[in-house]
Amino acid sequence: MATDLTVELVAVRHGITAWNIERRYQGQQDIPLLFPEAEEGLLALREALAEERFDAIYSSDLNRCQQTLAWAQAAKSGVPLTLEPRLRELDFGEYEGKVYDELKDLPHYRAWIDSVGELQIPGGESAAQLRARLDAWLHDLALNAPASGHSKILAVTHGGVIRELRRRFETLHFWDGSVLQAQGRRWQLIYQKNAQGKEEWQCSSSSAVPALVNATP
Template sequence: MAAADRLELVVVRHGLTAWNRERRYQGQRDIPLLLPEARPDLDRLRDHLAAERFDAIHCSDLTRCRQTLAHVLEGRGGEVETRFDARLRELDFGDYEGKCYAELKELAAYREWIDSRGERAPPNGESAAALRERLAAWLGELLVAAEAGGHRRVLTLTHGGVIRELRRRFEAIDFWAGSVGQAQGRRFVFVHQEGGWRCSSSSAVPAPASATR
């Protein structure tokens, strides 16, 4: 198989959970999808990706991502084996998991964490730098495998904080501008040139009805 020189990496956030609706920090708590309320967004994502075939599939090992992936792949058969990877988990919010803004807003440590754009780790949690480190290791392995295996398109099911960090790295946008909704994500296009991979573009998944970016 010829080595790949172009790769589409489709990275999607899991569907709606009860804690999403309540605006609670989920982090690495294993919260399932809120069904049937999550289903319309899941259906839209599945329909958007229905005609696409993937050479590799990666997924966070948490239940909400596993459930979202199962919905996306419903009726397709086992096209490729899925790799479940704890490095694709959400940021560990430590003591803030299970809590919402109203419960935390008066805490000085919480305000310092917000003002640092995640660079300061929450109490007993994980810093943005630690998240970037594990994502860089995962992505490096993915790109090596893509080049060696001739992969053209890879699907990844993960969390909002992971996508935010990927957008900050490859789109050079502000930390607060990187959010995506449930069952939404980004399509990153990488090209291989001069001995390395470079992200050449990024667009919304599912694509907006009226425009492309």
């Protein structure tokens, strides 16, 4: 297993869809981007990534993420692209396609909200199951990045995925980890042994993508 590996990981959320505007749970439904509503955010993301050079790109295999990647124009010639199902949104099961008012009186939905996503959704996933597939993906990055020379990686994914990555790398509360559509986070990561001798990813810095206008250098 690789140790003392340094990786810059940029994770961005897909652009706006009709279900985002309608505040429906999308989950793993293959909902496309909504135009022209999505265009402003996508163009801002394109500008933010215009001078970036990634060694590898991973994208959720759902259409809205692939569309976002195409608009961002970050996939330069020769950069390997992997469609990665493990970067899909949380599987919302029976909640997919529904809005809050349709669910608010259901006991299992109230219990799920009160658990801060830890309970398994009927017909779907729990937060722990989402974390498990993200852990598996990050483990594979640690294995593959040194051999491939990948030190700067882009991941085009979903809001729930970025929330869980922020909880992991920034130790945020569940409700504080959200990002808007066509925005994301940049993490400087080190893969090394912790105090217990276990190899793991550790974060040395985090920042917004696109960078905040009032951010200090």
